[in-house]
Amino acid sequence: MKNIVTARAHTNIALIKYWGKSNIDLNLPTTSSLSMTLDSFYTTTSVEFTDKATDSLILNSVSADSTRISKFLDMMRTQYDDFPKISVISKNHVPTAAGLASSASSFAALTAAMFEILELEKNKQEMSRIARRGSGSASRSIFGNFAVWNKGWDDVSSYAESFYNQDIGLSMIVAEISANQKKMSSTKGMQLAQTAPTYNSWVKKSALQLEEMKSAISQKDIEKIGLIAQDNALGMHEQNRLCQIPFDYFTNQTRRIIDFTNYCYNSGLLAFVTIDAGPNVKIITDRATEQKLLTRFRAEFPEMTFDVAHAGGGYEYL
Numbered sequence: 001m002k003n004i005v006t007a008r009a010h011t012n013i014a015l016i017k018y019w020g021k022s023n024i025d026l027n028l029p030t031t032s033s034l035s036m037t038l039d040s041f042y043t044t045t046s047v048e049f050t051d052k053a054t055d056s057l058i059l060n061s062v063s064a065d066s067t068r069i070s071k072f073l074d075m076m077r078t079q080y081d082d083f084p085k086i087s088v089i090s091k092n093h094v095p096t097a098a099g100l101a102s103s104a105s106s107f108a109a110l111t112a113a114m115f116e117i118l119e120l121e122k123n124k125q126e127m128s129r130i131a132r133r134g135s136g137s138a139s140r141s142i143f144g145n146f147a148v149w150n151k152g153w154d155d156v157s158s159y160a161e162s163f164y165n166q167d168i169g170l171s172m173i174v175a176e177i178s179a180n181q182k183k184m185s186s187t188k189g190m191q192l193a194q195t196a197p198t199y200n201s202w203v204k205k206s207a208l209q210l211e212e213m214k215s216a217i218s219q220k221d222i223e224k225i226g227l228i229a230q231d232n233a234l235g236m237h238e239q240n241r242l243c244q245i246p247f248d249y250f251t252n253q254t255r256r257i258i259d260f261t262n263y264c265y266n267s268g269l270l271a272f273v274t275i276d277a278g279p280n281v282k283i284i285t286d287r288a289t290e291q292k293l294l295t296r297f298r299a300e301f302p303e304m305t306f307d308v309a310h311a312g313g314g315y316e317y318l
Contacts, residue, residue, distance in 0.1 A: 015213055015228070041093060050086065055086050107131050125161065137149075146311075175283065177279045189247065222284070
């Protein structure tokens with residue numbers, strides 16, 4: 001049995017969003033979703049058996065609250081044979097809790113590391129199902145390129161799978177508006193969003209958009225991908241503003257980026273936004289356009305950091 005295992009997993013950005021749960025305890029979503037795994041942002045996690053009384057977490061070189069990690073590991077202890085307490089050392093190469101899917105890469109990396117140290121069969125469907133229990137979107141970070149998370153109806157049927165395992169030339173420019181922890185957690189935000197009078201309509205539309213997105217990816221139609229993703233994301237954020245206790249992840253800078261992206265598209269460039277639970281904006285474009293857009297955005301927003309990401313791989317061991 002290995003003493004220490006290190007795994008890496010990348011963040012993913014949903015082109016068709018997951019926003020709402022049918023079962024909070026099991027992280028079962030109200031919609032199926034589709035994402036692209038990114039090469040630029042990732043988490044590296046090491047796990048080690050320990051004789052201590054509790055699981056422990058060191059995150060980005062600082063001792064951190066291990067409650068969420070322990071809950072996840074206890075779930076694995078009930079699913080598989082019981083095992084000793086675990087020391088987890090994790091480093092996020094991505095801003096934490098700012099809408100850039102750090103929990104997705106974190107729990108995918110932790111799942112991969114645990115499967116190796118426990119010498120479990122590397123069944124990706126099973127790994128995705130387990131990762132989902134830590135963070136819903138982590139189910140998709142087990143895979144590279146494009147993955148679909150099937151919403152399912154119970155613990156066994158809700159997992160992600162590879163949809164299109166090729167890089168189709170899609171680029172994402174990440175506008176890092178804030179690296180601060182968001183004021184509203186995703187879990188709480190989803191619960192509130194589900195009280196919006198238009199939420200069920202968004203869910204039904206999302207199911208149609210998922211099929212449209214699959215077709216667009218298969219055809220490598222970046223413009224169609226961008227238009228569908230933008231509409232899906234803006235619809236998701238609209239639920240936040242229409243729910244019983246309205247809230248908004250957007251800042252003034254978020255809105256300025258959206259407006260400027262629309263301006264770039266109307267001037268003939270491929271440019272579309274997608275936004276997760278946070279203020280940061282991802283601008284969807286293609287390889288041929290990314291440098292032109294970067295130049296424009298850096299000139300327009302000199303105070304902001306812009307990174308470029310492309311399709312990345314699934315989990316790996318280091």
